[in-house]
Amino acid sequence: MFESLSDRLQAVFQKLGGKGKLTEEDVREAMKQVRIALLEADVNLKVVREFVARVTEKAVGEEVTKSLTPAQQVIKIVHQELIDLLGQANVPLAEARPGPTIIMLIGLQGSGKTTTAAKLALWLRKKGKRPLLVAADIYRPAAITQLESLGRQLGIPVHSEGAQSRPPDIARNAVRRARDESITHVIIDTAGRLQIDEPLMVELEQINAAVEPVERLLVVDAMIGQEAVRVAEEFNRRVGLTGIIFTKIDGDARGGAALSVRAVTGVPIKFLGSGEKVEASTIEPFHPDRLASRILGM
C-alpha cells in the first residue's frame, strides 16, 4: 500500500528539484500533478481539493528560507499537510478500567471484521492479555462457524449462542462471562452492514448501548474508493467511532482512503491488517508520522 502514490509524488518533486527558483507557475503545475496522483490513489475528491488549495497557498506565499531550496520547501509543506491529514503519532488501543476492555468491530460487508477480530485477539494474547471473541453476526451463513473455527485454531475462547439470540443479548452475556472468567479484552465481531441499512444500524446502536464498548473500530478495506468517507461519516454519526483499521494492505491498493477518512472524521487509524492468514504479524499499530515520511521518500 502507498508505494505507487509515493512514487508518483516523488516524481513530481524531482522535477521541481531541478529548478533554482520556483515561480507561482511551477507550483501550480506541480500541484496539478499532485492532484491527479492523489485522485488515482483514491483520496476523496473534496479532501484533494482542500489539500491542494492549502499547499498551493502556503507554497506560493512562502518566504524562501536560506537553508532550503524552493523544491525542498514545497516538500516540507506537503509533508506537514500530510501529517495533518493522517494525524501525528500512533493512538494506542484504549484500556477500560476496571476491565474488561470491550472492543466492537464494525463495517461494511466483507471488509475483514471477522479475520481482524481473530488477528487482534492473537495480538493481545501475545501482549499477555486474555481475549474473548464474540460471535455477534447471526446473519451471514456460517459467520459463527468462521469465528469459532478461527478461535479453535488460535486457542482463543469464542462466545457464541448460535443464530437464535439477538446480538445485543449475545454481547451482554459475553461481557458477563468475561467478568467471571477474568478475561481482559472482549472483541465483538458484528455482521457486515451498509451504513444506510436502518434496521441494522439500529441494532448496532443497541449493541453499543448494551455493553458500551470503549473501542468502536471501523474496519475498512484498503481497496475502497471514494465511498470511504461517506461510510466512515455515517458509522461515526451512529456510534461514535474511536478508531479505524485498514485491512488487506498486502495488496497494491494505493490506500488514499486512509488519508481521506482520517481527514474528514478526525478518527485515528489505529491498526493496519495484512494477509488472510491469521498470524500475529498480520496486524500492526499504525504510525501516521512515519507514513507521511515514507510517502515522500524522506
Added chain:
Amino acid sequence: ATDEPITDELWDDLEALLIQADVGVETTMYLVNRTKDRCNRYGVKRAREARDMLKAEMVRVLQEQERRQPVNANPSIVLVVGVNGAGKTTLIAKLAYRLKNQFGKRVLLAAGDTFRAAATEQLETWAERVGVPVISRGQGADPGAVVYDAIEAVSGGDFDVLIIDTAGRLHAKTNLMLELQKLRNIIRRKFPDAPHEVLLVIDATTGQNGVLQAKSFLKAVDVTDVAVTKLDGTAKGGIAFAIAQDIERPIRYVGTGEKMTDLALFDAETFVESLFAQD
C-alpha cells in the same frame, strides 16, 4: 436548470461527478474531453444535451462489450474469481438459485475455497437453501482435488451447470494467481474448451485498484465476464465502467443485497443513469 447553457462549470461538475463515482481520473478526463470536443464540433449549446451525449457514450462503451455472446455448452462450467470479500460465494448462491428456478437447470456447486475458515460451510449452507448439491472436501484440502471431484461428477451427464467457488485472493500475489491457472488446467483435462465462463466479481465500493485487479485476473485465467456486487449501497460502482472498457469484457450481473434473490442482469442504461443520479 436542465435547459442551461454549457459553461466551464458544467465540465467541472461532470468531471467531479464521475470521479466521485470511482470512474477514475484518466477515464473521466477522456470521457469529458471527448464530449466537450463533440459538443464544439456539433454546435451543442445546452447542458442537458451535453450530459446526454456523455451518458450515451458511456452506454455505448458498455453495450459494445455485451455483444460478446456467452458460450453454449452442456455441462457449462463456470469459474468464479475475485479478491477477498468481494462477494463471490454469495453471488454463486444467487446464480444457482436463478438457474435452477428460472431455467430449470440442474446445478452443481464446488467448494473450491478450502482456505478461509468456514468457507465450505458457507457455500454448503447456501447450497442447502437453494436446494442444489455441492462437492466439498473441507478446509485445508487441496482445491485442485475438489475441482477434480466436481469435474468427475458432471461428466456423467447429470448436471447442466457446474459453478466453482474459489478462495479470495489479491491479484498481486503471483503464487495464488498461478493456483487459479492450475485449477483451470484440471478442468481442461476433461473439458478442453472449459471453463465456459470465468466470472470476475468486483465489489462496487472498489476504488482505482479495481482496474489492476481486472487486468491481473484477465491475464491469469482469461476472465470472460464481470459481476458487480453490493450495488444496493451508496457506492455507484463506477470502477466497473473503467474495468469493462479496459479489459474489454461485459458486465453481466449485479448484486443488490445479501439474499439469494438479490441478483439483477446488468443493464447499461440503468447503470449509467444511476451513476449520474444525484442523491
